[in-house]
Amino acid sequence: MNKTVADLIEERFGLPSRVGHDKPAEGTMAQLLSHRTHRRYKPDPVPDDVLEIALAAALSAPSKSDLQQVAIVLVKDRGKQATIGGFIPDMPWIATAPVFMVFCGDNRRMRRVAELRGRPFPNDTLDMFMNAAVDAGLVLQAFITAAAALGLGCCPISVVRNHVEKLAELLELPPAVFPVAGLCVGYPAQTGWSSMRLPPALTVHTDRYDDRDLPAQLEAYDRRREARHATPRDKQRYVDRYGYTEPYGWSEDKARQYSVPERHNFGPFVRRHGFGLA
Numbered sequence: 001m002n003k004t005v006a007d008l009i010e011e012r013f014g015l016p017s018r019v020g021h022d023k024p025a026e027g028t029m030a031q032l033l034s035h036r037t038h039r040r041y042k043p044d045p046v047p048d049d050v051l052e053i054a055l056a057a058a059l060s061a062p063s064k065s066d067l068q069q070v071a072i073v074l075v076k077d078r079g080k081q082a083t084i085g086g087f088i089p090d091m092p093w094i095a096t097a098p099v100f101m102v103f104c105g106d107n108r109r110m111r112r113v114a115e116l117r118g119r120p121f122p123n124d125t126l127d128m129f130m131n132a133a134v135d136a137g138l139v140l141q142a143f144i145t146a147a148a149a150l151g152l153g154c155c156p157i158s159v160v161r162n163h164v165e166k167l168a169e170l171l172e173l174p175p176a177v178f179p180v181a182g183l184c185v186g187y188p189a190q191t192g193w194s195s196m197r198l199p200p201a202l203t204v205h206t207d208r209y210d211d212r213d214l215p216a217q218l219e220a221y222d223r224r225r226e227a228r229h230a231t232p233r234d235k236q237r238y239v240d241r242y243g244y245t246e247p248y249g250w251s252e253d254k255a256r257q258y259s260v261p262e263r264h265n266f267g268p269f270v271r272r273h274g275f276g277l278a
């Protein structure tokens with residue numbers, strides 16, 4: 001038999017799968033299980049029609065209360081794309097991607113709808129902000145899935161939020177419209193690799209939240225992950241501060257990543273940019 005769903009589950013988690021041995025790896029299930037982020041693209045342009053289909057599929061994502069609080073900015077101006085790429089030189093795929101776009105949460109539209117209908121809008125809340133962020137995230141994921149079905153590869157870019165002031169000015173994002181992530185899109189130049197996920201034992205809970213087994217599960221995950229894709233020594237973070245750790249692992253990498261303040265500019269930006277977050 002060709003590849004099964006069980007094979008793909010085992011690849012995803014690096015663990016034996018109890019399920020899926022009788023199911024061929026095909027269709028939506030295979031596509032979701034085979035997801036990978038692509039950062040290298042062929043130079044081939046993405047035809048407008050293909051992009052339009054992917055956008056239509058993406059905009060079919062569910063939306064909180066049918067509010068549809070998403071705005072997508074297609075960055076067609078290569079100069080603007082280069083400017084955004086210039087903010088983040090260590091991610092050259094931003095400037096070189098055949099297509100670059102920015103997925104935004106959009107609460108402005110609802111505020112305008114209220115105004116146009118002559119109704120009050122006493123809902124400048126954190127919940128409203130989150131609704132818009134979640135809607136944008138769902139559309140982003142739907143776009144990635146649709147793009148994969150069309151032979152395209154994508155890389156979301158949250159690092160654009162490190163430069164949110166400059167980005168908002170460049171793309172003329174008005175108050176109550178905020179970037180959730182950029183997205184690079186193109187025909188993949190490589191097949192890419194399946195990034196191993198935390199075990200469902202840590203991410204799926206039954207009837208109540210329970211993380212008593214975190215230390216042991218993490219240790220095992222770190223070792224499984226390193227056995228498949230060892231982090232090269234030169235990719236260890238902040239060695240000036242922490243030196244080299246052997247073995248390194250996901251938990252050490254993430255602990256190091258967030259041992260320094262990251263993106264403290266974003267909260268103040270959001271508050272200045274039209275959100276009360278009550």
Ligand SMILES: Cc1cc2nc3c(=O)[nH]c(=O)nc-3n(C[C@H](O)[C@H](O)[C@H](O)COP(=O)(O)O)c2cc1C
Pocket residue numbers: 035036037038039091155156157158159160181193194195
């Ligand atoms: C919201 C979001 C933001 C991301 N931001 C970046 C980014 O700024 N730069 C980047 O290279 N990858 C970014 N990624 C890609 C992640 O690094 C990637 O999804 C993760 O390592 C898991 O790999 P996989 O998607 O291939 O399974 C982002 C992914 C998401 C979902």
